[in-house]
Amino acid sequence: MNPLLIDLRQLPEEGKSLEGELPASWLELRPDDSVKASGPVIYSLRIERDGSDLLVSGRLDASFDLECGRCLGLLKRRALLPHYHAQLPVGEADTIDLTEAVREDILLTLPNFPRCEDGNIEPRSCPAFGRFDSPDPSEGSQPPPGPPSGVWDRLDQLKKP
Numbered sequence: 001m002n003p004l005l006i007d008l009r010q011l012p013e014e015g016k017s018l019e020g021e022l023p024a025s026w027l028e029l030r031p032d033d034s035v036k037a038s039g040p041v042i043y044s045l046r047i048e049r050d051g052s053d054l055l056v057s058g059r060l061d062a063s064f065d066l067e068c069g070r071c072l073g074l075l076k077r078r079a080l081l082p083h084y085h086a087q088l089p090v091g092e093a094d095t096i097d098l099t100e101a102v103r104e105d106i107l108l109t110l111p112n113f114p115r116c117e118d119g120n121i122e123p124r125s126c127p128a129f130g131r132f133d134s135p136d137p138s139e140g141s142q143p144p145p146g147p148p149s150g151v152w153d154r155l156d157q158l159k160k161p
């Protein structure tokens, strides 16, 4: 049963509260996604009808494991929306599913290109900070470094009769 499926015919005039937890799998992240949900999604919402719209307000709380694009390290980020608000048009529908809207609004709080500094649970500095962020334009035009000296000596020795 989908707790975020609202039956508008049964929605009281004064609105109603929705509280609970959704499993991490509810976020439907792909297994190969670099974003992983690390815990349940906790919601505490108030649902109210306003004419042809449904007003949703309250609090959302979810936790994620992200991958730093710089050092590929794991960073933990909590997506906390303490003042969540959404307005969804319902028109003539009898039911409305908040799932997509809520899921999207949670995921939108995550950085597109996470870096270690985006972690907000266990803050840490990126071990690769500054290494890739400002590429030196002259880089790449230089010849690749040769093999460490010593290799040639050994090759020379192999060639000797």
Ligand SMILES: [Zn+2]
Pocket (backbone or CB within 6 Å): 068, 069, 070, 071, 072, 073, 115, 116, 125, 126, 127, 128
């Ligand atoms: Zn990093």
